Amino acid sequence: MRHILGVLVENQPGVLSRVAGLFSGRGFNIESLTVAETLDKGVSHITLVTTGDEMIMEQIVKHLNKLVNVIKVIDFREVKFVDREMALIKVKAEADTRAEALRITNIFRGKVVDVCQHSFTIEVTGDEGKIQAILDLLSQLGIVEVVRTGKVAIARGRKNSTKR
Amino acid sequence: MKLTGAQIFFECLKAEGVEVIFGLPGGVLLDLYDEMPKHDIRHILVRHEQGAAHMADGYARATGRVGVCLVTSGPGATNTVTGIATAYMDSIPIVVFTGQVPTALIGNDAFQEADIVGITRPCTKHNYLVKDVRDLARIIREAFYLAHSGRPGPILVDLPKDVINTKTEFKYPKKISMKGYKPTTEAHMGQIKRAYTAIGKAKRPMIYAGGGVISSNAAKELKQLGEQLRCPVTTTLMGLGGFPAPHELWLGMLGMHGTFRANMAVGNTDLLIAIGARFDDRVTGKLDEFAPSAKIIHIDIDPTSISKNVKVDIPIVGDCQDALKKLLQLVKESPIDDLEKVRKPWLDQIQKWKETYPLAYEQKDNLIKPQYVVEKLYELSEGKGIIATEVGQNQMWAAQYYHFSEPRTLLTSGGLGTMGYGLPAAIGAQAAFPDRLVIDVAGDGSIQMCIQEMITAVENNLPVKVAILNNQYLGMVRQWQQLFYEKNYCATCLKIAPDFVKLAEAYGALGLRAHKPDEVESVIREAFASPKPVIMDFVVNPEECVYPMVPAGAAMTEMLLA
Ligand SMILES: Cc1ncc(C[n+]2csc(CCOP(=O)(O)OP(=O)(O)O)c2C)c(N)n1
Numbered sequence: 162m163r164h165i166l167g168v169l170v171e172n173q174p175g176v177l178s179r180v181a182g183l184f185s186g187r188g189f190n191i192e193s194l195t196v197a198e199t200l201d202k203g204v205s206h207i208t209l210v211t212t213g214d215e216m217i218m219e220q221i222v223k224h225l226n227k228l229v230n231v232i233k234v235i236d237f238r239e240v241k242f243v244d245r246e247m248a249l250i251k252v253k254a255e256a257d258t259r260a261e262a263l264r265i266t267n268i269f270r271g272k273v274v275d276v277c278q279h280s281f282t283i284e285v286t287g288d289e290g291k292i293q294a295i296l297d298l299l300s301q302l303g304i305v306e307v308v309r310t311g312k313v314a315i316a317r318g319r320k321n322s323t324k325r
Numbered sequence: 326m327k328l329t330g331a332q333i334f335f336e337c338l339k340a341e342g343v344e345v346i347f348g349l350p351g352g353v354l355l356d357l358y359d360e361m362p363k364h365d366i367r368h369i370l371v372r373h374e375q376g377a378a379h380m381a382d383g384y385a386r387a388t389g390r391v392g393v394c395l396v397t398s399g400p401g402a403t404n405t406v407t408g409i410a411t412a413y414m415d416s417i418p419i420v421v422f423t424g425q426v427p428t429a430l431i432g433n434d435a436f437q438e439a440d441i442v443g444i445t446r447p448c449t450k451h452n453y454l455v456k457d458v459r460d461l462a463r464i465i466r467e468a469f470y471l472a473h474s475g476r477p478g479p480i481l482v483d484l485p486k487d488v489i490n491t492k493t494e495f496k497y498p499k500k501i502s503m504k505g506y507k508p509t510t511e512a513h514m515g516q517i518k519r520a521y522t523a524i525g526k527a528k529r530p531m532i533y534a535g536g537g538v539i540s541s542n543a544a545k546e547l548k549q550l551g552e553q554l555r556c557p558v559t560t561t562l563m564g565l566g567g568f569p570a571p572h573e574l575w576l577g578m579l580g581m582h583g584t585f586r587a588n589m590a591v592g593n594t595d596l597l598i599a600i601g602a603r604f605d606d607r608v609t610g611k612l613d614e615f616a617p618s619a620k621i622i623h624i625d626i627d628p629t630s631i632s633k634n635v636k637v638d639i640p641i642v643g644d645c646q647d648a649l650k651k652l653l654q655l656v657k658e659s660p661i662d663d664l665e666k667v668r669k670p671w672l673d674q675i676q677k678w679k680e681t682y683p684l685a686y687e688q689k690d691n692l693i694k695p696q697y698v699v700e701k702l703y704e705l706s707e708g709k710g711i712i713a714t715e716v717g718q719n720q721m722w723a724a725q726y727y728h729f730s731e732p733r734t735l736l737t738s739g740g741l742g743t744m745g746y747g748l749p750a751a752i753g754a755q756a757a758f759p760d761r762l763v764i765d766v767a768g769d770g771s772i773q774m775c776i777q778e779m780i781t782a783v784e785n786n787l788p789v790k791v792a793i794l795n796n797q798y799l800g801m802v803r804q805w806q807q808l809f810y811e812k813n814y815c816a817t818c819l820k821i822a823p824d825f826v827k828l829a830e831a832y833g834a835l836g837l838r839a840h841k842p843d844e845v846e847s848v849i850r851e852a853f854a855s856p857k858p859v860i861m862d863f864v865v866n867p868e869e870c871v872y873p874m875v876p877a878g879a880a881m882t883e884m885l886l887a
Pocket residue numbers: 715716717718719720742743744745767768769770771772794796798799800801802
């Protein structure tokens with residue numbers, strides 16, 4: 162099973178490698194990982210997508226908590242949350258496909274952020290399903306390159322995650 | 326007043342009550358060593374930094390306090406890695422200070438630069454690179470606190486040269502605040518009650534205790550619990566000494582080379598009470614068949630140890646001593662009815678197992694049996710020695726035949742299985758207890774891995790007694806070759822060996838040898854009587870094997886008995 166975890170860490174040098182090293186050293190998977198500062202400059206938030214059965218997930222959460230620089234682990238299996246991902250998609254845009262590319266972008270509320278002679282770069286944000294859907298559609302026109310951020314997630318409702 | 330990093334370093338060690346450092350200097354540490362004589366601290370100069378780490382570890386295991394070592398950058402630092410990993414696997418509190426190139430040069434492949442913080446990240450509980458002298462006091466304070474609190478472990482602090490010689494205002498932080506570090510030490514009362522209910526229902530309960538009992542100083546409570554529940558007790562290698570071996574409820578060690586009765590008990594128990602142990606594969610054997618009919622209670626300070634490989638029914642996170650005290654309170658408040666009668670069939674069964682296959686060997690009058698040497702060491706030291714071991718058969722015979730009764734009297738590399746650990750660990754313990762008898766039960770292979778520390782023992786008047794069970798083999802590996810590889814003794818023969826007696830003499834120690842069983846006792850007596858470090862070379866039966874043995878991957882009850 163696939164799961165999302167939020168990890169609040171002290172903004173210390175090496176903290177990311179402690180988290181990453183934990184996963185590689187213990188044979189856990191990381192599917193995606195994003196990290197950035199929170200409102201508190203001393204604290205960063207990592208959103209991590211991982212896979213594992215119940216026993217492995219329990220171990221992952223416990224091991225993360227055990228790291229000295231980890232302040233808090235939010236297990237999104239236990240709370241309602243919203244998650245988003247952004248993709249930058251460079252799609253072929255020749256005379257006969259430009260209109261279609263733009264139409265698809267609009268339907269998905271994407272934005273064209275760069276235009277070249279033979280391609281558009283499209284920015285689109287959404288949950289995984291939405292990103293996958295636009296990728297499927299655009300692939301018929303010819304995708305040159307895709308860069309995705311990986312998920313970020315936040316608990317719904319009142320302060321549960323990034324505020325300490 | 327402003328102090329240099331070097332001065333702050335020593336002020337902090339003083340505040341932490343450090344009495345001895347094991348170390349070896351180098352370029353980036355010159356300022357620190359220059360400052361050292363002005364402070365009231367003992368420095369023991371090692372001959373290899375692996376030795377320094379093991380000495381700090383041996384000191385820590387024997388005393389329960391934090392062991393400290395100090396080494397230079399680059400090769401000095403990398404030489405400690407085996408010692409750090411050894412302490413990490415066995416949860417031993419040490420602080421390793423490493424010199425580092427000046428901060429401005431870090432990352433430049435400077436002379437004697439190594440990314441030791443990166444290298445040791447997976448084998449320390451936590452580590453630090455001090456980038457600013459203003460952080461130094463806080464970091465040292467945190468390092469000591471982290472080392473001994475919660476689940477103990479090694480901490481490394483990397484000290485760049487410029488941090489050591491820059492001045493700043495010194496204030497030793499009274500309080501520690503680490504947002505991300507709050508170990509659970511108090512056991513949850515609700516869980517303790519659940520555990521006691523299960524204990525009340527059990528017909529064939531047993532206690533399986535590990536190193537956590539030693540590190541939380543809970544041996545007294547363990548004994549009380551065993552007695553008050555009339556519950557037999559086994560321990561892991563790391564737990565030996567946590568329960569007195571001569572006790573009627575003592576099952577002996579369990580696991581790959583555990584006793585027949587301990588392993589049979591695990592196979593038949595209906596309630597396994599695990600205390601400060603971590604279900605290591607050398608203990609569980611084949612996982613599906615480990616304690617197949619048992620409910621499992623697991624007390625441990627580290628939540629990651631619980632349900633890691635064996636599903637636990639009643640987890641209790643907390644300090645072992647705290648948990649045991651709470652359990653004992655419940656026993657006192659509501660004792661189990663007819664305890665004697667309820668337990669009798671189970672204890673009778675265990676007695677039968679004990680009589681069927683006791684630990685045994687036969688000492689004939691030609692070749693010395695290694696087990697006999699260990700028993701003689703036990704006898705002649707009246708069980709009062711601090712025993713360090715190397716790794717291999719020597720370690721298992723020490724575990725089986727030196728009947729440990731007190732915690733902190735066995736120093737052995739359980740988790741990592743580090744050959745070369747024993748001699749420096751013994752030296753570390755002897756530095757803490759100059760008047761006690763400290764013995765390294767060694768193999769002829771292992772002893773050569775840190776033999777250079779003999780001179781450290783001689784120089785510092787640390788009269789450790791090394792007893793080499795010289796079987797002229799890397800014996801434990803040879804045993805596997807004998808049993809599972811048709812005696813293909815590839816690369817395990819050590820017949821070409823140094824003369825250990827002469828070697829001892831070359832170091833200025835005493836060298837003694839025994840070839841015959843009837844020489845064993847007099848050699849040991851002479852060694853114990855000597856004020857010097859001693860190497861005893863016991864030429865033992867080369868093809869002796871350690872039994873019982875559970876082959877790797879087999880169930881615990883499938884033991885080879887001879
Ligand atoms: C540093 C290290 N290298 C290799 C091993 C693998 N190993 C385990 S036991 C053993 C043999 C040890 O020989 P010796 O010290 O003579 O002890 P014996 O088993 O003969 O008592 C070896 C090589 C180890 N545990 N540690």
